[in-house]
Amino acid sequence: MRIVVLAGGIGGARFLRGLKSAVPDADITVIGNTGDDIHLFGLKVCPDLDTVMYTLGGGINEDQGWGRTDESFTVKEELAAYGVGPTWFGLGDRDFATHIVRTQMLGAGYPLSAVTEALCDRWQPGVRLLPMSDDRVETHVAITEAGTGERRVIHFQEYWVRLRASVDAEAVVPVGAEQAKPAPGVLEAIAAADVIVFPPSNPVVSVGTILAVPGIREAIAAAGAPVVGLSPIVGGAPVRGMADKVLAAVGVESTAAAVALHYGTDLLDGWLVDTSDAAAVAEVEAAGITCRAVPLMMTDLEATAEMARAALELAEASQ
């Protein structure tokens, strides 16, 4: 079975671990969000790709969900001693090595997709991990500064990590997406898929950014395979992160049903909501999307594998 998953960071990575456990023999291609990539200290950092790679490769810091386990922060301390920032982004020494290798390869002319493949040679994530695009796309967020009232457009990471989404996101713009091309293999994987899955990743800044690369949304809409998604909103709030802030920026309510309708019937064939959101099933089905309520909390590997099995069963039923 060929499965294509559009993944952001922590939520997507943990779902993928459950999916691999549920169908260990499946041929899984992950299309990773690169809109939260950022250049720090002259190095190219790809947080979502690395979170998927480290999580599936056994190198992730399980407690925080991102970054490396058994990490130290000597380089970061030294950079701060030089007065070089930003200090709000927590790059550890082990993680730095990944960014150094990536930046060196990019500088030598390799596209990000080839670099990602090379990094995965070490991590053996058990999936084919593709960046959504080899072209540079960076999500920016328009905010009004709390103190000054000044309107600013900042990098998504500054909004997410430094400000912790503490102010409203007035607009979310994937800068460069319009000119970006899908990375080699992306459209082919979508066309050849037996199932396409939107895991419980952020619908705006993760899955939404991937869909903003011209050709990807169209390929998914045109694919013969069923497309099923899992709601990242449970009981009217994001399970993790601050998805409600960026959903508001695109005028979408933070409810399981609203996110399904935001993706829309041109993309989604099936949608899973949490059992606590069972009341949303009728609304989603009324829009023409097959919907089921199942437990959607990724509390452990088995619970997550069960979610993956439910998604695949729903795909089968949505054919």
Next chain:
Amino acid sequence: MRIVVLAGGIGGARFLRGLKSAVPDADITVIGNTGDDIHLFGLKVCPDLDTVMYTLGGGINEDQGWGRTDESFTVKEELAAYGVGPTWFGLGDRDFATHIVRTQMLGAGYPLSAVTEALCDRWQPGVRLLPMSDDRVETHVAITEAGTGERRVIHFQEYWVRLRASVDAEAVVPVGAEQAKPAPGVLEAIAAADVIVFPPSNPVVSVGTILAVPGIREAIAAAGAPVVGLSPIVGGAPVRGMADKVLAAVGVESTAAAVALHYGTDLLDGWLVDTSDAAAVAEVEAAGITCRAVPLMMTDLEATAEMARAALELAEASQ
């Protein structure tokens, strides 16, 4: 008193510490060798500049004479886990931060001289540290491979660090030197100097490389200030390192007198040899260079300061 010192790595840095101790109020400009600079992992590494900066700024690993004290090697281990080399160059985590800052600034368009000044803002070496040039110069060494008999031209660092000069250096070429320009301030410092000193650095790959930048040798020869040097050869062998190997490549014997004559009377006004080489004094003086025999082992700070005082007295006497 304005003193200009042409410095390589360990020998030059330790001499400078003695010089600062001997004349704490002197205005010292160091023209640093950048011919042993190397790009590693996409980062610009300047071993000699850093050795001077760390030594005078209190960050040096005293035992090995290069690199940072209290160092760890997490990044290097991770790079090795990615299969990315070279593994023979020992970059520690603290040291990596220096190279990351430097590379980021160079990438942003700052010349190496401005970057070096910015790094020194942190280290406060108490001297003005100038790279010999903002242009890229890399010393390469021609060798014949021990096993295969193959002739190869390799980076100086590979010859020095990986091979530990275990094969003959057949030629030493400062690639790029002919097209290089002295960094801003270099010629001005030489012209304004009261004394110019060649510390006991390597006469070929350290001081020799600096002199290979068009304009620098000529400026020193034309300077009004006396030029004095300290022999890095004591008792027919280098005090440190493998200077004999690269002296042989340029056809110079490893003796205190031969090195003085190699610099020549167009540059040198005075030359210090070690007391064990007192027999060389007559030969050097016969060539027209004032020469004295004094203890030249930098065993501790006071012994080194005494060497510096002897060099300044010799300069006075050579006027």
